[in-house]
Structure formats: structure tokens, C-alpha cells
Amino acid sequence: MKPMATYDLMESARITNEWFGSTAKAMFSHPAFGLSLNPMVRLTAAWGEVTERSFSRMAMKPDWQIDTVVGEDGRDHLVEMETVIAAPFGDLLHFSVQGREDVERKVLLVAPMSGHYATLLRSTVASLLPDCDLYVTDWHNARDIPVSKGKFDVEDYTLYLVDFIRHMGPDTHVVAVCQPAPLALAATAYLAKHEPEAQPSTLTLIGGPIDPGAAPTEVTDFGASVTMGQLEQHVIQRVGYKFAGAGRLVYPGLQQLTSFIAMNADTHAKAFFNQVVNVARGTASDHDRHNKFYDEYLAVMDMTAEFYLSTVERVFKEREIAKNVFTVNGEHCDIDAIHDVAVMTVEGANDDISAPGQCVAALEMLKGLPDDMKAEHLEPGAGHYGIFAGRSWRNNIRPLVLDFTKKNARSNRRSKAA
Template structure:
């Protein structure tokens, strides 16, 4: 019933949010003399903070209408090119000159861990000038009717394999955070079958390959609780009138609550500063706060079977690094990977996937030649900074592009894209 109470609370708050927004507009209207006083600005600021703290955030847009290629603006169009009940594959089509050689196809596998794929907007934007980009757009489980069946970790791996088949040979795959395990598993299964569409490179970023290394608070929770605890305490049926009514899910708002509680002081301070920026009419700083939290607070539900299998296989059993992971009765053997170049990326201050957890892929994928593997640790960034932000654009993205081109069969000459940072 907890999910139902959560929905009821939102419904009950709707009139108050509407009233608060109307009052905010009144206090901030330049025609109102009070808006030019400290009291008016403070009232408008407080009302906006209240409205934003109590609203439900919908799925954001990618909002990437163009990119810059060879110094020229190029229009970009989003198009869904592959569909399944629990995922769409979005292609960012660039209107390139017909005589320009094609760029490498890059599949970005976004996390299915509570946030939408738009969390990787910065990742996509950084790759667009150099790559033909596709991204997994996972569907909110509460929007998928029960008639569409179930979705678990095995299905996730199947989806990745199917998408790589859709893209064809010489594609490149990037797994950001949670997908690191299913992406590696998918590539290992394809290599074991000598599957022609096996990607040329695999980039794993801030992912839980081996959570026994430098375990974080997220890892400790899975270690301290039995699987039945998660089944009994965090899984809930989708309430009416959502399309997925009665589907058992791990609600996104629970995942968000867990993430926010890990850094509660930081989030409270951010909202306090947001209030101060509004009072001071510091529009740029306020807009940055809105932009970040519009994304961060937009969450989606996960299917119960996917959530439980991931907790058990990845965080409790550590099946992949121990060589015990199974996919539909077949063992996933990372040593099967021989032809796929491997790049692993970590953040020095990552509090979600501890330092060394992603690099573990370099150890278990021991059949990849040394000249086809690389590890990079980005100093002074946390989990989010591994795939977004200025350091990602300046230090990490150029390394990914250079690595892909170096190991692509349609490689272009690699320019000097990297200007600093430390390799590990």
C-alpha cells in the first residue's frame, strides 16, 4: 500500500502546488511593487522551492537539436529505430554532407537504475561531433502493461545483443554504471559464438564489475541484507490508473530516496543556496540548479525480477568476476573476449562504484591482448563526473573517441584530442 499512499500524497498536494505557483507568479510579477522588495523576492523564492520540492518530475528531453562537426553546426534529429516493450533505441541522426566518410557507430547503454537515459545527455553531446550515436531509452516499468510479460537481467543482456545485431559489425559499445555487467556479459556471449556483429571496442565506465573491491554504502546494503529483505521491503505493485497496474516494481522514488540520503547535507545545502540565488536575482546559478534537479529528480520504476536478479547476481554472489554468471543456462566466460578492445574508466571519488570495481574487468577479460586494453582513472570526480561535466568533456570523452578510432576497422587518423589527465 505504500506506493498507493505515495500517489495519494502527490494528488493531495496538487492544489497546494498550484496555489504556490500562482502566488509565486504574483510575487515575481514586475508589475507588482512588492516584487522589487526583499520580502517579495523571498516570498517568491520560498514558494518556488516548495513547488519544486513537491512536484512529480516527468521524463526530461534530450534537447540536442544540433552539434558542431569540423567547426560547422550540424542539425541533429532523434529517431526511434528499434523498439521492444521495455526499451527503445534512439538514433541521433546528424545531417552530414553526402561526401563525408561515416563516423563509427556507438551504442551507449544507459543505466536502468532509476533515472532516465537523459541523465547521459552530456555523454551523448560529447560523442556526437565524432560518432554516429545510439542510446538505450529504457521504459518506465509502471508504463508497461502486465500483458507485455516480464523483464529480468537475462532479458537485458538479450536486448544488448539484439541492438548490436541491429547496428552490425564494427560498432562500439559504452556501458555507463549499472550496464557494465550486462554489457560485458553480452559481449562475452557473442565472442563465444564468434558472432559477426561483436563490437570493435567495449568501454565500461563507473560500473560494478566486482563490488568486493572498495565496497561503497550501496554495496554494503546488499551485503548486509538477505534477498528476501529486498523482496519484502522494496517491491510494490504499480497503483491504478497507471498502464502497468499491478506490475511488481522497485519504485523509482525509493531509489531516489536512497541516493539522496547518502548525501543529504549536500542536497539540503543546494536548495538553501538555490533560495539565496533566487532572492539575489542570480538567474544563472538558479538555472543551473533547476537544470540539474529537473534531471536528478525524474525517476522511473524497475521491474521486480530485474531488480532482484541484479541484486543477487551482481551485488551478493559476485557471479561475473567469480566466473559463475549464467545466462539462460550458459556460463558467461569473460575470457572468451579476444577481439574486442577494452577501455575502463573510473572516478577517483566515486561513491557508487568504488575505485577498482570497474578496473576488475581488465583482470577477468584476460584473453584480450595488452595492446587492446586501457584503463583510465579521472582524478577529482565522483560518480556523476565519470560521464558528465567539464572534466568528462575535457579528459574522458577524447580518450574514448581516440580509443574507438584506434581499434575501429573504419578508423580515421587519430588527432591529438587528449590534453591532460592521468592514466592508470
Template sequence: MLYNAYELQRTILSSAAAWASAGAEMLTNPSLPFGYSGVGPVMASALEVFAHAAAPRGKPDFDIQTVTVDGRSHPVTESIVLHRPFGNLLRFDHPGLAEDAPRLLIVAPMSGHYATLLRGTVARMVERCVVYITDWADAKMVPPSAGRFDLDDYIDYLIGFLEHIGPGTHVLAVCQPSVPAYAATAIMGAKEHPCRPATLTMMGGPIDTREAPTSVNDVAIQQPLSWFEQNVVATVPMTYPGAGRRVYPGFLQLAGFMAMNLNAHMMSHYAMFKHLVEGDGESADSTKAFYDEYRSVCDMTADFYLQTVEHVFQRHSLPKGEFVHRGERIDLSGIRDTALLAIEGEKDDISGIGQTRAALHLASHLPEARKKYYLAQDVGHYGIFNGSKWRQRIAPVLEDWIAQHQRKPLEAGA
């Protein structure tokens, strides 16, 4: 019923958004008298803000056309190199890359947003790396015949992606996937898998949420797991290929995202309204571009979501040494030669300071020379992987770390 009610509301709002957009165009039409009056531009701006907020959104494109390196522009090629039911492996490269350029697997969050949320991350790192990224599927678009997808499957996907890319690959996990990426690294390290990561960088990841818990962590522990299953899990309606699949819907996740900083979001839309009234289209477009991405959400499978709540936020299974994959306990001491970089933001209100850094302490058999911690001053959660501070201050730290631990061909296959 919840999902069907949302679909009805979405249909109504979509129609209202279309009418609002048409009204805004009419009120700003220079051939009509409304466009020259004081009231016309104000009403048009209000309608445009409403139309943008209510308009339906699909999956965005990465749309990374070119990259500039050392003053030279190169065309970027995007391709699907591996197709899986619950997520493709994408590759980005350009002709200006060196033959021995590092290969970097970016593990995008499966937390409501599409992988395109990391567009800025990809665009910056592809300057000097062959970049791969996990392009997770919208669960409502995956037929039930494809089976289930949970934390075990997530880890298996990462291992499979690393096997496809080959030995010596570097891994960057942004936020939520820090946990399964860390687990996959431990599993592969314990088995001395030839495709284990050369480096693993975790940014704003909830490795141990007992450290500096945030409001997100508090929400996850205030209710028993059964509450989440009964109140936020829904069934995909018949209008989608994944009809019948149990999911945590993207629209509920977006509501949670917005509620966390509701005042800030309201002020952003008010600022956009003022920019439109003043004729500052460039500033308004910048806000629109952010919300086009931010409001594009997808569903995740109930199995994966509930297991994440249980093991990452409620039971703290990984830092307590109780995390199990396919029936076997994950031994973090298996990480012996994968260099670890933990990056946190000083103003991160999603993953508190210390939650990602905990990964360095838990890797007890890894030499200290292969561990590094970086605290990005005056940076929030989103700024860790996107924006000017990411490009100018954080990305160089990551590039240096990759360069320090780039394996030669013989070492990569060891």
C-alpha cells in the same frame, strides 16, 4: 499498499506544489505591494523551492537540437530505430558526420533514472559518432502481457541491438550496465559473432564489487535477498498499464539516492533559495535543471532488480566465473578481440576504484594492447559521464580509443 500510499501522497503534494507556485507568483507580482517588501521575495523564494521539489515529473526529452563541431553548427536528428516492449533503440546523428563515422551504442543504466540522464554523454559523443542509446521503458508502463524482464533478457536486448546496428559497433556502458554489456561481449566473442563490439568501454561499472566496496555495496550485502523482495518490491497499482507487475519503484530508488548525500542535497536547495532571494535566476535555473532530471525516476522490474542484487552485489557471479545466461556459464575468456577501456572516477562513491578495472584482468585471453585503464582525477560518479570534466578530459580518451580500434568493413564482418 506501499505503492498506493505513495500515489496518494504524490497527489497531495502535486496539489500543494501548484498552490505554492501560484503563491510565489503572487508575492513577486510587481503590481502588488508584497513584491516590494523584504518579506515578499523571501516567502516567494521559499514557495518556489518547495513547488519545484514537490512537483510531479514525467519522462524528460533528450532535446539535443544542435551540435557544434570545428566551429560549425549542425542540426541533430533523433529517431527510434527499433522498438521493443522494455526499451527502444534511439539513434542520434547530424549531416556533418563523415560517411565512415564510428557507430557507438551507449548502454544507459536501468537503475531508476531515464536514459536522458546521459543527455550530456550523447551530446558530446554525437559530435563525431553516430550514436545509439538504449531507451529503457518505465516498467509500470509495460503491460503484464509483454512478459517478464530479467538479466537474461537485458543481455538478449543488447545482443539484438548490436545485431540491428551491425558489425564494427563500439559500446559504451555507463555504471550498472557494465556487467550485462561485458557478459554480452563475452557471449558474442565466444561464438565469433560478426556483430560483437569492436570496443567496449565501461565507466564506473560494478564488475567486481569486492574491490573497494562503497556504501552502496554495503547496503546490498547487509540483508538477505528475501529482505529486498519483501521490503522494496511493490505491485504496480491499477492506474497504470503495468498494473499487477512486480517492480522496484522509482520513488524508493530516489529516496535511496537522496539519502546517500542528504546534506549535499539540502545545501543545494538552500543555495537555490538564496539565489532566488538575490534575484540570481541563472544560478537557480541551473540547480532546477539538475533536479528536474535527477528527480525524474522510473520503475524497474522486480526480476531484473533482484537478480542484479543477487549476482552483482551478493554472489559476485561474474568475476567468480559463475554467471549464467540462458542456462550456460559465461566464459570471459571468450573476449579475444574486443578492445576494453575501463574508466573510473577518483571520487566515485557509487563504484569504488578497482571495480571496473577488474574487467581488464578477467579478460584473460585478450592481448594487453587491447586493454586500457583511465582514472579520472578529482571526478565523482556523475562527473564521469556528464559535465565539463567529461567533455574535456574523459571523452577525448574514449574517442582516441575508438579511433585506434575502428574496424575496416572486412574486419568488422570477420
């Protein structure tokens, strides 16, 4: 029986560090030190400011901060977020652009549930809005979901995607980023078998572990080296008393964040140090590059224990998607059943999370899909983040994705066939 005290201890450590930062900032920013020539006074105040901001962001869900979009008429149009489907573990959001003509391209952007909120894709959303009628999956923080709402594992996740795609209709273009790529493929296969008329027009898979064994990384090596018992023993915690999900078993976001930072510890330490110096010099700003990145990067959410463990076991260890043996409620999600959904894969040449080869493996698995309905792109010099939110996405990948969806829209295919 896992106690709640360990989860509360992590939250206490976060709050304590936030308090240390705010205290240092308050003390060493006091007017009494105004005439001091000792640089350590200003540096300590700056350290406190950066530390307080960093640890406070870990407990906040960021805002989308997308208020307007420029239409083809050159005018700014207000953007409103509407919850189309509300479910216990995740919602389907619609970014409704007010006052512009209807856009034919309807896109479902499937956000990853791997420790960060869907707002991690804010720049991706902003770049797609001018050309798309855009919907996004908004997964909930497991610590805020009461135990009475039940479980949520990879099969439930897949069925959520099935419901979202079904609701949006067969002219939908699905774009899955990172973690959901294999489950988006499984959801499409599920529809191909059970409701072929509800399948999306296209499926774009960006940097996802379709076949983790195709190209080893630190992530896949970790999954292979630990047993499920070790994971359950050492990384699963029970939500503490402070939250609505008290008692729920979760993989804490703070623990995931620690793993992320440890993978590039020197880079993050250098960024933190440089920001302290910039604050002390007065050259930092509230929305500078550092804060824009880390306000999002440090905002983490918990995953249900069953989702995390089933992902490691079934997607990474057993490679059920790659072997085409994945089942949902006992029903085989047969990838060979996909005949009428154009599929594109995107990979980054320098991706150290989903290395080149893992995502493109999907195309070899789609034996029932004609070659002219398959496409692949390997972006030179791009890392994991860059292929969906960086310069590579903006300049190269986004235009390719938009062209692919336009070319393979089901309505266009029907008109060509006629």
C-alpha cells in the same frame, strides 16, 4: 499480496507537495503583497516556486534538447532522433545528423537503468555527436509497461544488448556507463560464444560494478547487509491504478530518489535553500545551473521488481559476473571467450558509488585478451558523475575514449595485420 494503495500513496504525497508549492507560490506572489517589506513574503513565494518545480519534475520524462550539432564544415546540422528498434522495455535510438558526411566511428552508448532516464547522459551524447554516429539505449519506465508484456530481469536486459549490438554490426564501439557495465561485458561474452562475428570492435566500461567486492562502498555495504526477502518486503511496490502498468511489481523511482538524496542529504538541502534565496532575490533563471541539474536528477523512473532484485542478488551479492559464472537462459556467458574485443575501463578516484577497483577488475578477468588490447584510466579528483558528464569527461576522458576506439577499430586492426 502487495496492495496498489502503497504506490498510490507515494504518488499522492508527491502531488500534495507539488500542490503545496504551487499554492504558496500563487498566494504569496499575489499583487496584494507587492508593497510588503516583509522578506518572508518573497521567501515563501520563492519556496513555493522551487518546491512546485521539484516535485513536478519527478513525474516527467525530460526531453533530450539536442537540436543541432556542429560539423567539420563549421555548419550547424539538424539532429533527428529515430527509433531503430522498438521493444517493450527499451528502444534503440539513433541520433541522425542531417546533411553531414558519414562518420566512420559508430558508437552504442548504453545508458544506465538505475532510476533515471537515459537523458541523464544528455551532455555525454552532445559531446560525442560531433565525432560519432551515435546510438543510445532508451529504457522505459516500468510503470508504463502493461503486465501483459511479461517480465524483465538481468538476463532479458543482457539479451536486449545482444540484439542492439547485433543489429548495429561488428564495427560498433560499445560505451557502457555505470550500472550496465557488467551486463555489457556479459552481452559481449555471449556474442563471443554464440556469434563471434557480431562482437563489437571495442568495449569501454565507465564506473561500473564489474566486481562490487573489489572496493566496498555504501552501495555494496547495503547490498551485503540486507536479505533478498527484506528487499522484496520493504522496497518493492505494485503500480497503482493511474498508470498503464497497473499491477506490475516495481522498484519505484521515488524510492530510489530518496536513497540517492539521503546519501548526500546536507548537499541537497543546501542546494535547495540556496535556490530559494536566489529566486527570492531575482537572480535565478529557468535554465540556471541548479535547474539544469535538478530537472534531470529529480526525474525518476521505476524499474521492474525482477530486474532490481536480480541485479542485487546476481551482480552484487553472488557476484556472478566477477566470478565468471553468469548465465543467460542457461547459457554460460564465458568472459574467457572474448579474444577480439578491445576493452577499456574508466574510474573516478573519488567515486563513492562504483569505487576504484570495481571496474578495472574486468581487465584481470579477460584472460583470453592480449594485453595490448586492454587499457585503463583512473581520473584524479573525479566523482561518479564527473567521469561521464562533468569537466573530467569533457577535458580528459572523452579524448581518451575517442582515441581508444580509433586505435582499436576492427577495420584498423585488419589493415595493420595485412
